[in-house]
Amino acid sequence: METISREGGCLHTFCPIASVAWLHRKFNDSFFLIVGTHTCAHFIQTALDVMVYAHSRFGFAVLEESDLVSANLTGPLDGVIRKVIDEWHPKVIFVMTTCSIDILKVDLQVSCQELSKTHEFPILLASTSGIDRTFTQGEDAVLKALLPFSPQEAPVVPAPAPVPAEAPVVEKKKKWFSLGKSEPETPAPVAAPTAVPAEPKPNLVLLGAIPDITIRQLVWELNRLGIPQVDVFPSADLSTMPPIHEKTVVVPLQPYLNETINAIRRQRGAEVLSTVFPIGPDGTAHFLRDICQRFDLPIDRVYQREAEAWGDLETYVNFLRGKKIMFLGDNLLELSLARFLTACGANVVEVGIPYVHRKDMQAELKLLTDRQIPIVENPDFHKQLQRIEEYQPDLIIAGLGICNPLEARGFTTAWSIEFTFAPIHGFGSAVDLIKMFTKPLFKKQTLAENGWGMEGMAL
Amino acid sequence: MKLAYWMYEGTALSGIARVAGSMQRVHTVIHGPRGDGYINVMFSMLERFHEIPPFTLSPIGQREMAQGSRARLVETVRRVERDHQPDVIVITPTCSSTLLQEDIGSVARTLGKETKAKIIVPQVNAFRDLEHETMDAFLTQLVGTLVEEQPKTERFSVNLIGPSYLGFHQLHDLTEIRRLLADVGVEIDAVVPYGATVEDLRTLTRAHMNVCLYREYGVELCRMLEKQYNMPYTTITPIGLRQTAKFLQAIGQQAQIDVKPYIAKQISPAGPLSRFVKSVDSLSALYGKRAVVFGDYSHAVGVTHMLCEIGITVLWAGTYMKGLEAEFKEAVAGLTEEAFVEDDFQKLSHKIRDTAPDVVFGTQMERHSSKRFQLPCVVISAPAHILNFPIFPEPIVAYQGMAQILETINRTIRLGLEEHLVKMFGEEEPMGEATAPAAQAAAEVAATTTTDQPAPLSPGGMPWEAEAVEVLKQIPFFVRSKVQKNTETFASERGHSVITAEVLYAAKTHFSKS
Numbered sequence: 011m012e013t014i015s016r017e018g019g020c021l022h023t024f025c026p027i028a029s030v031a032w033l034h035r036k037f038n039d040s041f042f043l044i045v046g047t048h049t050c051a052h053f054i055q056t057a058l059d060v061m062v063y064a065h066s067r068f069g070f071a072v073l074e075e076s077d078l079v080s081a082n083l084t085g086p087l088d089g090v091i092r093k094v095i096d097e098w099h100p101k102v103i104f105v106m107t108t109c110s111i112d113i114l115k116v117d118l119q120v121s122c123q124e125l126s127k128t129h130e131f132p133i134l135l136a137s138t139s140g141i142d143r144t145f146t147q148g149e150d151a152v153l154k155a156l157l158p159f160s161p162q163e164a165p166v167v168p169a170p171a172p173v174p175a176e177a178p179v180v181e182k183k184k185k186w187f188s189l190g191k192s193e194p195e196t197p198a199p200v201a202a203p204t205a206v207p208a209e210p211k212p213n214l215v216l217l218g219a220i221p222d223i224t225i226r227q228l229v230w231e232l233n234r235l236g237i238p239q240v241d242v243f244p245s246a247d248l249s250t251m252p253p254i255h256e257k258t259v260v261v262p263l264q265p266y267l268n269e270t271i272n273a274i275r276r277q278r279g280a281e282v283l284s285t286v287f288p289i290g291p292d293g294t295a296h297f298l299r300d301i302c303q304r305f306d307l308p309i310d311r312v313y314q315r316e317a318e319a320w321g322d323l324e325t326y327v328n329f330l331r332g333k334k335i336m337f338l339g340d341n342l343l344e345l346s347l348a349r350f351l352t353a354c355g356a357n358v359v360e361v362g363i364p365y366v367h368r369k370d371m372q373a374e375l376k377l378l379t380d381r382q383i384p385i386v387e388n389p390d391f392h393k394q395l396q397r398i399e400e401y402q403p404d405l406i407i408a409g410l411g412i413c414n415p416l417e418a419r420g421f422t423t424a425w426s427i428e429f430t431f432a433p434i435h436g437f438g439s440a441v442d443l444i445k446m447f448t449k450p451l452f453k454k455q456t457l458a459e460n461g462w463g464m465e466g467m468a469l
Numbered sequence: 470m471k472l473a474y475w476m477y478e479g480t481a482l483s484g485i486a487r488v489a490g491s492m493q494r495v496h497t498v499i500h501g502p503r504g505d506g507y508i509n510v511m512f513s514m515l516e517r518f519h520e521i522p523p524f525t526l527s528p529i530g531q532r533e534m535a536q537g538s539r540a541r542l543v544e545t546v547r548r549v550e551r552d553h554q555p556d557v558i559v560i561t562p563t564c565s566s567t568l569l570q571e572d573i574g575s576v577a578r579t580l581g582k583e584t585k586a587k588i589i590v591p592q593v594n595a596f597r598d599l600e601h602e603t604m605d606a607f608l609t610q611l612v613g614t615l616v617e618e619q620p621k622t623e624r625f626s627v628n629l630i631g632p633s634y635l636g637f638h639q640l641h642d643l644t645e646i647r648r649l650l651a652d653v654g655v656e657i658d659a660v661v662p663y664g665a666t667v668e669d670l671r672t673l674t675r676a677h678m679n680v681c682l683y684r685e686y687g688v689e690l691c692r693m694l695e696k697q698y699n700m701p702y703t704t705i706t707p708i709g710l711r712q713t714a715k716f717l718q719a720i721g722q723q724a725q726i727d728v729k730p731y732i733a734k735q736i737s738p739a740g741p742l743s744r745f746v747k748s749v750d751s752l753s754a755l756y757g758k759r760a761v762v763f764g765d766y767s768h769a770v771g772v773t774h775m776l777c778e779i780g781i782t783v784l785w786a787g788t789y790m791k792g793l794e795a796e797f798k799e800a801v802a803g804l805t806e807e808a809f810v811e812d813d814f815q816k817l818s819h820k821i822r823d824t825a826p827d828v829v830f831g832t833q834m835e836r837h838s839s840k841r842f843q844l845p846c847v848v849i850s851a852p853a854h855i856l857n858f859p860i861f862p863e864p865i866v867a868y869q870g871m872a873q874i875l876e877t878i879n880r881t882i883r884l885g886l887e888e889h890l891v892k893m894f895g896e897e898e899p900m901g902e903a904t905a906p907a908a909q910a911a912a913e914v915a916a917t918t919t920t921d922q923p924a925p926l927s928p929g930g931m932p933w934e935a936e937a938v939e940v941l942k943q944i945p946f947f948v949r950s951k952v953q954k955n956t957e958t959f960a961s962e963r964g965h966s967v968i969t970a971e972v973l974y975a976a977k978t979h980f981s982k983s
């Protein structure tokens with residue numbers, strides 16, 4: 011891995027509570043409560059321009075001075091939660107923690123457990139503090155908090171007589187709410203005396219909170235490749251989370267879910283398939299091939315689908331070929347995006363990334379290092395500015411805070427945060443994905459052709 | 470712990486950033502976790518910064534939490550000095566660094582001996598203090614450490630205290646004030662903090678007078694300069710006719726300039742402002758409308774004045790500047806029936822819903838509330854949104870500001886004539902779109918009522934007789950839900966249990982009287 015260097019000073023990133031922007035609509039009847047300071051609230055409402063969601067299913071429990079001296083925050087938190095319940099009647103509350111909670115060393119886990127009991131619905135803790143973490147890792151924390159809702163066994167199947175098809179689902183319903191770290195011991199309540207727990211059946215679970223329409227297409231691809239049943243974690247409803255156990259094969263969809271993956275390995279003994287991420291036709295094909303091979307299925311069709319997808323991208327690929335592209339590092343999608351761009355024939359001059367999880371990212375890393383693409387972990391922004399001048403990239407993928415100033419210096423930029431909002435997974439999104447790189451370049455070209463060149467001479 | 474969906478005021482950190490980031494050759498080191506670098510985003514996105522904003526984060530990470538952040542901070546400050554060579558380095562605490570109880574002051578004292586730049590640590594409680602009080606305290610601290618007694622400028626001049634980045638249309642206001650003062654022959658010596666240098670702050674006493682443009686911050690600074698250097702000041706924000714005149718007179722008095730002819734000229738009958746305000750167009754569109762006003766102190770006060778001046782009734786006026794309660798009530802006394810302070814977005818939203826005025830004047834948040842309740846809204850105050858950073862001049866203050874606000878109201882409220890036509894001829898309902906709930910309900914009730922059983926039009930509402938529903942359907946769709954609600958209130962107050970056509974007509978008469 012010689013091509014990975016490490017610096018120190020990746021400063022232009024958002025913190026994990028920013029993930030509330032795309033998570034708060036993902037789960038039915040949920041509410042996201044961010045426990046933090048005035049700064050956290052100010053950040054969300056100004057930097058993300060989240061004013062768009064003036065009345066949304068998230069809010070802040072802002073710490074006051076009296077909270078700083080109290081040993082236990084359960085009481086104050088309960089007061090806030092009661093107000094949230096009155097207004098929104100949620101069926102699940104995600105309590106997102108912030109830097110101040112880390113600094114004060116308050117344990118909200120116990121508070122959340124107690125309050126779940128009091129209010130008789132799950133109040134889950136997600137550790138989303140900004141200490142050393144970037145914004146996409148907020149999703150990791152939330153998914154990890156949801157893991158207990160995935161049953162350990164397959165749905166209970168009634169043994170002797172055939173019963174109506176809905177029956178198992180109804181029986182499962184009651185047991186979806188259980189809490190605590192010692193979850194494994196909780197026996198599944200068996201609804202009907204005649205039912206017996208089924209042997210855990212092998213299943214495939216895709217992991218990641220990506221848009222439903224995108225996930226549906228990926229599932230469809232896998233169905234056509236010969237996998238009839240594909241589960242997805244998380245589902246929008248806590249009562250229908252897929253089973254995860256030692257016979258489950260989990261395949262992550264996002265490159266920043268390391269803590270969730272770790273918990274799945276440790277707590278469930280499931281197999282986590284290490285492959286690349288289904289981003290771009292190359293990544294999607296690689297991903298599908300690895301899954302097929304894992305289940306001993308033929309892969310010919312994947313090649314055909316990949317060729318078709320590349321065909322759709324042809325004009326864009328031709329345009330990107332040879333373009334110098336640099337990632338400053340922000341969203342942790344950088345390795346996958348760079349791999350895709352390299353496959354397009356672009357010249358990726360630097361992949362800055364806040365942090366590289368060497369184990370979970372090994373497949374992506376191998377593809378990049380094989381092609382000698384320079385990767386800089388936790389890059390130093392000031393050194394990057396010098397390298398920008400040196401490389402003169404055609405396109406820079408950067409955090410929101412520095413795009414406009416870089417444009418002013420004559421560079422073309424794309425916002426790194428956009429890649430977390432837009433559909434970029436699977437063959438179906440490949441055109442959307444590549445357009446995110448070509449659009450700024452086309453725009454620059456259009457402006458230049460119309461007299462908006464750097465010289466500012468419109469004649 | 471307090472539940473908040475929205476904060477009207479920013480943090481101490483944002484206050485310091487606005488002051489320091491508006492000045493020249495001042496660089497700010499933010500002592501906080503990585504995410505607190507979002508301050509950069511505010512400057513580069515909202516103000517469309519051309520330069521990399523002058524903020525460098527000295528990150529607090531796991532290592533700093535375990536071993537202390539001093540080493541990192543020292544390294545960051547040295548680097549900022551080397552890379553940027555600013556005149557002043559501000560080291561600002563954040564909520565998180567305050568909770569860590571790190572002594573930034575001692576780091577600054579040690580470093581101050583080796584740096585060429587002056588190192589300043591704002592004396593604030595970053596955890597507790599709010600944006601505006603912080604701006605005021607920090608401005609006072611900055612000037613206090615730099616200012617010196619100077620001979621006065623030869624001609625009468627003023628300092629403008631207030632304009633800064635990320636303010637509400639403040640840079641447009643600045644252009645307008647510059648023109649206004651130039652027109653009456655008053656010079657501006659320094660603008661603080663926007664564009665100010667350390668030298669400007671040092672020589673602030675050259676001017677004859679300080680003008681604090683926005684009452685939210687800068688007053689402390691003016692008081693300090695009055696006390697120590699005998700500089701008079703004014704804090705009138707020139708919004709509306711009377712306040713603008715008072716503003717000019719306050720300055721004119723000090724400058725010994727008669728500003729009356731100038732004022733008269735601005736509002737002369739032949740000028741565009743007078744022609745608009747006096748037109749029949751404005752009579753039907755604006756006069757007698759019922760409005761509510763909410764914002765920071767200066768904009769809420771100014772706009773309340775202005776609305777009264779053109780014959781709009783201000784049902785209530787509020788501000789989120791809790792510390793200025795008494796002063797606010799006094800400033801709008803006699804102009805509105807109810808004046809209050811409130812910083813709870815939800816409460817205010819409900820108040821707007823219950824009042825159901827013809828038009829709302831508020832912040833971006835009230836725009837959202839108004840949208841929910843289908844009320845027109847004009848944004849007149851921070852908190853701002855990217856839309857409040859227009860590329861063409863849109864001042865709020867003085868005569869151009871007045872013209873701009875009037876124009877916006879005019880566009881926002883349905884034009885009077887158009888409204889008449891709708892009333893006379895009935896209107897076409899928007900096709901395909903979801904119309905007001907009352908309209909839908911009315912249509913449904915009319916379609917499904919086979920018996921003459923009165924049915925409620927909305928959940929929890931009173932039952933309506935079919936005949937009354939027919940009448941309701943004649944009323945323009947955009948006021949229908951309001952009429953429905955008012956009628957039900959009217960009926961229940963008078964002990965009716967069913968809405969008949971008779972009740973509806975009585976209610977109509979009652980409300981058109983008020």
Ligand code: SF4
Binds near residue numbers: 026047051139141
């Ligand atoms: S970095 Fe920490 S303190 Fe700052 S907004 Fe994020 S969670 Fe809050």
